[in-house]
Amino acid sequence: MEHSSHPASLNRANPERSRKLALAAARTAAENRGAELTVLDMTNNAAWVDYFVIATGTSRRQLHAMSEEIDRKLEEGLGDKRMNIDGYDESRWIVLDYGTVVIHLFDADTRLFYSLENLWADAPRIDLTETLAGI
Secondary structure, eight states, rough: OOOOOSSSGOOOOOOHHHHHHHHHHHHHHHHOOEEEEEEOOOOOTOTTOSEEEEEEEHHHHHHHHHHHHHHHHHHHHHHHOEEESSTTTTTTTTEOOOOEEEEEEEEHHHHHHHHHHHHTTTSOOOOOOOTTTTO
8 A cells, every 4th residue: 555655644533524624725816816717626536635726826926815814714704724835926927835735826827828727637626606706
């Protein structure tokens, strides 16, 4: 049996918690004018993550605001702590790692170039209609 060195592979005991974090991150991104929001259910596609949250921002400032507000909401509101962040300084692709939920905040060109939705095309998309209602 192969074991991942990623700590999240040990914490898949609460998939509903992962879903709640992913939806909260998506809603927070939308509240901060994130566009093209997508949540991919990765539970059957990757052993190390339950959900990818993907959003596009229009500027470095907006990407920073989205990432900071997601951190604040998930930590203060849901008691979760980010494990890692990458790309914040460059601000073309910011990755927030919450273990079983990984949030990808892109500028438009970088999102198009890496095309995570196409790379993981077989991962089901979560319907965000209810989550984003009223925004």
